[in-house]
Amino acid sequence: MALDPAFLDSAAEPGFFVAAGRMEGEHLAERHSHARGQLFGSSRGVLTVGVESAVWIVPAIHAVWLPPHHVHWAHSHGPFEGWAAYVSEAACADLPRAPCAIRISGLLKEAVQRAAGWPLAPGTPLDPPAARIGAVVLDEIRTLPREPLGLPMPADPRLMRIAEALADDPADARALEDWARWTGASARTLSRRFVAETGFTFTAWRQRVRLLRSLEMLATGSPVTHVALDLGFSTPSAFIAMFRQAFGETPAAYRRRL
Numbered sequence: 001m002a003l004d005p006a007f008l009d010s011a012a013e014p015g016f017f018v019a020a021g022r023m024e025g026e027h028l029a030e031r032h033s034h035a036r037g038q039l040f041g042s043s044r045g046v047l048t049v050g051v052e053s054a055v056w057i058v059p060a061i062h063a064v065w066l067p068p069h070h071v072h073w074a075h076s077h078g079p080f081e082g083w084a085a086y087v088s089e090a091a092c093a094d095l096p097r098a099p100c101a102i103r104i105s106g107l108l109k110e111a112v113q114r115a116a117g118w119p120l121a122p123g124t125p126l127d128p129p130a131a132r133i134g135a136v137v138l139d140e141i142r143t144l145p146r147e148p149l150g151l152p153m154p155a156d157p158r159l160m161r162i163a164e165a166l167a168d169d170p171a172d173a174r175a176l177e178d179w180a181r182w183t184g185a186s187a188r189t190l191s192r193r194f195v196a197e198t199g200f201t202f203t204a205w206r207q208r209v210r211l212l213r214s215l216e217m218l219a220t221g222s223p224v225t226h227v228a229l230d231l232g233f234s235t236p237s238a239f240i241a242m243f244r245q246a247f248g249e250t251p252a253a254y255r256r257r258l
Helices: 106-116 128-143 157-168 176-183 187-198 202-219 224-230 236-247 251-257
Strands: 016-023 027-032 037-051 054-058 062-066 072-087 100-103 150-152
Touching (some): 016 128, 054 062, 072 128, 157 176, 157 187, 176 187, 202 236
Antiparallel strands (some): 016 072, 027 072, 037 054, 037 062, 037 072
16 A cells, blocks of 8 residues: 555544565665654564664564654565555554554454455544554554563774674674774673664574574575575574574564565
8 A cells, every 4th residue: 555655744634554575576665764653573584683782683573663653664565465554643542652563463463454444534533443443553552561672783983884794694694803803892891782772692692593594594495504604603503493483483484474
């Protein structure tokens, strides 16, 4: 569904609506913001959503909430089918104030699917039954458990150089001492700043980059062995074990669900 950017920045009714669509190839939505809050979800395929301080990979069992006026971008990987729920700024007052990932409940999924079938009539309020469904979606955003699937990005320019290099090439196996020489900082400083700014040690942050990138690669049909070796895991079994620990299933099972 094509949406008028001016409508996304307005307080016009309806205060809640859902847009759904599908794309057969990769698609990139450049950095932008709008006055309405937005909940991103995927029905098929994988979506990457980024803000200034973090990046999320969104598989079909999760959604990402963005409060109003947050600059963000989105990138779908391969064939993709998904949806976005938009919430007026006034209705976001008691919703999460910071971007976050949530686990999709059956109730949220059904309510969003119902709302996606409504015709969008700018300037027209929702009728009472539709307003009740919209209220259910807002309740779910408000109360569902948060999922720690994001990739926090550091602010220190030296750490950001490392983060961007690893995002471009997650298989880069340089030790922290090598990165320290590359940035002109001490290894101790980098180690301390990584924990302070991202909540992860350098090693854990790099592992997270690799795991999140693996979701993208699996969504495009890459074999599990290729994903493991391309991302720098020592063996496919090491990748499978880490993936299962992080996501509760094997990479092959995850790809079958996609």
